[in-house]
Amino acid sequence: MSDDKIDLSVLDPTHDGPRWERLVVAVAERGRAARRRRLTVSFQLVAWLRPALAAAACLGLLGGVAIATSAPSGATPTTASAADDPAFVLAAWAATSERPDTAEILRVLGASHGTD
Amino acid sequence: MLCTDATATLVVRAQRGEAAAFEALARAYLRAAYSVALGFVGRPADAEDVAQDALVQAFEHLDSCREPARFAGWLLQIVRNRARNGLASRKLRDVPAAEAPSDPPADGAPPDAGALRRELCAALGRLGAVPREVVLLHDLEGWTHAEIAAGLDISEVMSRQHLFVARRALRRALDGPSAGGEDE
Numbered sequence: 001m002s003d004d005k006i007d008l009s010v011l012d013p014t015h016d017g018p019r020w021e022r023l024v025v026a027v028a029e030r031g032r033a034a035r036r037r038r039l040t041v042s043f044q045l046v047a048w049l050r051p052a053l054a055a056a057a058c059l060g061l062l063g064g065v066a067i068a069t070s071a072p073s074g075a076t077p078t079t080a081s082a083a084d085d086p087a088f089v090l091a092a093w094a095a096t097s098e099r100p101d102t103a104e105i106l107r108v109l110g111a112s113h114g115t116d
Numbered sequence: 117m118l119c120t121d122a123t124a125t126l127v128v129r130a131q132r133g134e135a136a137a138f139e140a141l142a143r144a145y146l147r148a149a150y151s152v153a154l155g156f157v158g159r160p161a162d163a164e165d166v167a168q169d170a171l172v173q174a175f176e177h178l179d180s181c182r183e184p185a186r187f188a189g190w191l192l193q194i195v196r197n198r199a200r201n202g203l204a205s206r207k208l209r210d211v212p213a214a215e216a217p218s219d220p221p222a223d224g225a226p227p228d229a230g231a232l233r234r235e236l237c238a239a240l241g242r243l244g245a246v247p248r249e250v251v252l253l254h255d256l257e258g259w260t261h262a263e264i265a266a267g268l269d270i271s272e273v274m275s276r277q278h279l280f281v282a283r284r285a286l287r288r289a290l291d292g293p294s295a296g297g298e299d300e
Contacts, residue, residue, distance in 0.1 A: 006286050008256040010229045011236060013150055013164060024146055027168050028139040031175025036133070038176050 120185040120266070127184035130175065138175055145188065146171055148259070148267070149195045151252035155245065156199030158237045166202050170195040188267040192249075239289035246270065247282035254279055 014020045089108050093100055100108075123144070129137035149167035157163050174181070174191045181190050240248050249268060253259040254275075259267065261275040268275070 004283070006251065006255045006283055008236065008252065010233045011154060011160060011252075011256060012147075013160065014147060023164070023168065024142045025139060027146060027171050028135070028142040028175075030168075031142070031172040032130075032133070032135060032138045034172055034176035035178060 123187050124184035127178065127181060127187050131178050131181075131184075141175075141187070142171055145191055148188065148253060148257050149191060151257045152192050152195045152249050153199045153202075154237070155240060155243075155248040155252050156196065157202055158241045160233065160237075162202060163199075166199045167195060170198045173198065186266070188263070189269055192267055235290060236286075239286050242289065243282050243285055247278040247285070250275055250278040251282035251286065255283075 009015075013023075086108050092098070123141075126137045126141050126144075130141060146167055149170050150163050153166035153170070154160060154163035157166055170191065174194050181187055183190075240252070243251070246268065250264055253264050253267065254261070261272045261279075264270075264275045265272045270278075
């Protein structure tokens with residue numbers, strides 16, 4: 001007895017043929033549009049991803065190189081320029097009670113003049 | 117249902133973007149999707165929504181279908197997931213299927229079709245998930261056991277067994293409590 005098919009026709013949505021046909025067409029169109037939209041976004045992402053990553057890598061590399069090359073050369077001139085600074089030299093003379101000779105005073109002040 | 121070769125061809129054509137292939141796939145599988153969804157959500161109108169949304173989602177992600185010949189099984193898994201999500205959101209809204217207003221009768225259906233439909237849905241709801249899908253795909257959608265086995269990833273023997281169990285349970289439910297002892 002259980003081998004007989006159960007009549008489930010009241011649950012069949014295709015009873016209303018034209019309505020079901022409209023549904024099929026609408027679903028196909030919605031699906032196709034959704035896929036097209038998705039592919040467009042995906043392709044744009046993929047297209048932009050590689051150049052963006054390459055640019056970021058280049059910037060990172062350049063930044064690293066710049067830091068590596070500028071850090072040591074920047075420290076020396078700062079120390080040297082501090083030693084040549086007339087204010088620094090005069091302050092050092094005052095602090096140590098050193099008595100520079102005239103030529104040295106003229107050189108320091110002259111250098112101060114020259115830098116301006 | 118289309119044979120696996122025809123399905124695979126249509127899927128490949130749809131992956132290339134051919135509009136006719138989308139329509140052929142929708143025509144071949146929308147009712148199967150509806151049958152599986154109905155087993156989950158228990159209400160024809162909700163099942164139609166779930167089936168449509170699942171098919172649209174499947175088309176949108178058609179490239180994820182790595183084995184076009186197994187499109188049916190892949191699609192039905194999407195249907196189940198969407199149906200579960202639909203059920204969860206319906207529970208949140210607190211509208212049980214049994215208390216929901218009945219759907220209007222379809223054209224050509226007898227006047228008391230609404231009551232019979234509700235009765236059938238309730239009886240289907242008392243079945244296990246797999247027997248329910250098997251009986252709907254076999255007796256409503258007209259799939260063979262081989263097609264059901266491929267679609268549900270079970271053996272043909274199991275498909276026959278589930279169908280037998282489901283039909284017996286449905287008959288008991290539809291014939292009323294007095295008919296329950298006949299098969300035992």
